[in-house]
Each structure stands twice: as C-alpha cells, then as structure tokens.
Amino acid sequence: MNWASHVLLLALTPQQPLRIRDLARHDILPVAKLLQSSFAGKTNPLSAALIIAENALGLTERMSDNVLLVAVRTIYDERGAGGNQTQIYNEQLVGFVELLTPEWLASDEALGYPDRVRDLKQPFIFSLAIDVDARKTGIGSALMRAVERRAATLGSTCVNLEVEEANKPALDLYSKLGYKEVGRDEKGRKLVGDILFGRSERVTKLSLEKRLDQDSVAEEEGQFSDVSSRRD
Numbered sequence: 001m002n003w004a005s006h007v008l009l010l011a012l013t014p015q016q017p018l019r020i021r022d023l024a025r026h027d028i029l030p031v032a033k034l035l036q037s038s039f040a041g042k043t044n045p046l047s048a049a050l051i052i053a054e055n056a057l058g059l060t061e062r063m064s065d066n067v068l069l070v071a072v073r074t075i076y077d078e079r080g081a082g083g084n085q086t087q088i089y090n091e092q093l094v095g096f097v098e099l100l101t102p103e104w105l106a107s108d109e110a111l112g113y114p115d116r117v118r119d120l121k122q123p124f125i126f127s128l129a130i131d132v133d134a135r136k137t138g139i140g141s142a143l144m145r146a147v148e149r150r151a152a153t154l155g156s157t158c159v160n161l162e163v164e165e166a167n168k169p170a171l172d173l174y175s176k177l178g179y180k181e182v183g184r185d186e187k188g189r190k191l192v193g194d195i196l197f198g199r200s201e202r203v204t205k206l207s208l209e210k211r212l213d214q215d216s217v218a219e220e221e222g223q224f225s226d227v228s229s230r231r232d
C-alpha cells in the first residue's frame with residue numbers, strides 16, 4: 001500500500017461521505033479559521049484575523065515535513081435543468097489534525113516549541129480540531145486513528161500529545177483511544193481573549209502517550225478504502 005498517498009474513505013451517511021486526506025494548499029485558510037474558532041474562543045475581528053494569519057503561516061511552514069490531515073465531507077449537488085444538468089461536488093472541511101515528526105521537531109524550524117516536546121524524539125500529535133457542528137459524530141476518533149496509522153507507517157512505536165486537564169471532551173476521547181498520562185505541567189499558560197489586550201491564564205497540561213501496536217494498526221487499516229491524495 002502506498003502510504004504517501006494514503007486517504008481514508010468512511011461512509012457516515014450515503015449522502016455525506018467523510019474523507020480523510022492530506023492537507024492541500026487550498027485547505028490552509030479553512031483550517032486556519034477552524035483552529036482559530038476551536039482554540040482562540042470569542043475575540044474581536046482584528047484579533048481573529050491576526051490569529052488566522054499566524055495559523056495559516058504556521059501550516060504552510062509545517063506541511064511539507066509533517067503529516068497534516070483534513071477530514072472533509074463531500075456534498076453532491078445537481079445544477080441546471082432538463083438535459084443540461086450537471087452534478088458537481090463540493091468539499092466541506094469538518095476536521096483537522098497534525099503529526100509533528102521527530103525529524104522536524106529536531107530541526108531549527110521547531111526552535112519555538114518547548115524542549116519537553118522536542119526532546120521526546122517521538123511523533124507529537126497537535127491541533128486536533130473538529131468543526132463545532134460536526135462534533136460527537138466520530139470524526140475526532142477517525143482522525144486520531146488515521147494519524148496513528150501514519151505514525152506507525154513511519155516506523156514509530158509511540159505517539160505523544162498534550163491536553164489541558166480541563167478539556168473533558170478531548171480527555172475522554174484520548175482515554176477511549178488508549179492514551180495514558182505520563183506527565184503533568186501545572187505551570188502552563190495560555191492566552192485568553194484578544195491577541196493584543198488579552199490575558200495569560202495558568203492551565204494544567206497533561207502529557208499523554210500511546211504505544212502503537214503495529215499489528216493492530218495494520219489490521220484496522222484493512223477496514224478502510226485507500227484512495228489517492230493530492231497537495232495542490
């Protein structure tokens with residue numbers, strides 16, 4: 001199987017198939033907006049625009065050396081009348097996740113990341129986000145499994161991530177998928193509100209780890225269709 005062109009096709013409903021594929025250039029802006037709305041909360045339009053621009057820049061820098069996956073729903077639409085009917089399809093972005101590779105984390109490009117993440121020498125899962133209207137339908141779980149399979153394909157036996165202790169939906173999801181707590185940082189900080197005038201709040205961050213069982217990852221992979229992926 002060609003893992004470099006790995007795409008999963010899941011049928012949530014016959015009308016709206018869910019596809020997981022590599023991030024393409026045209027996904028960068030919608031993903032940057034999804035990350036802003038998922039992680040920055042409510043803020044003023046100027047601040048939102050700055051965060052979206054910063055996200056877009058980061059995605060562009062990371063996309064070639066890491067694994068960035070999007071989940072999209074395909075919406076079919078009939079246009080025209082009589083014999084001139086054409087069937088078109090649009091993609092609607094519903095989720096995103098990325099896997100930072102140990103090689104990239106060790107490079108100078110990752111100097112802004114905390115040492116505890118860079119020193120892991122294991123892939124680090126980052127930025128899982130699902131569109132608010134598409135949550136609780138299994139997309140987060142599907143993206144996590146897809147990114148774990150990618151990590152296993154790259155030869156990794158373990159993946160890591162960090163989550164705020166107060167983020168119960170994410171903690172429940174990771175616990176269901178078999179992640180175990182391996183560390184805790186009670187001095188973490190995050191920006192709340194406006195990018196210029198917001199405040200920095202203290203948060204407790206948990207480090208989680210999952211050992212990848214290569215056999216079960218390969219077995220599970222057989223359940224999904226493999227279609228080509230593009231980065232255009």
Ligand SMILES: CC(C)(COP(=O)(O)OP(=O)(O)OC[C@H]1O[C@@H](n2cnc3c(N)ncnc32)[C@H](O)[C@@H]1OP(=O)(O)O)[C@@H](O)C(=O)NCCC(=O)NCCS
Binds near residue numbers: 139164174
């Ligand atoms: C956390 C998040 C990614 C979950 O994605 P999702 O697609 O809704 O997750 P799934 O539908 O696959 O849910 C799988 C399991 O996660 C847990 N879960 C998901 N949402 C939950 C919620 N709101 N409350 C409690 N548990 C929840 C449940 O155990 C669920 O299993 P169940 O459906 O059998 O109850 C999504 O809520 C999100 O994007 N949040 C904002 C961004 C974020 O916090 N990302 C994580 C950063 S570490």
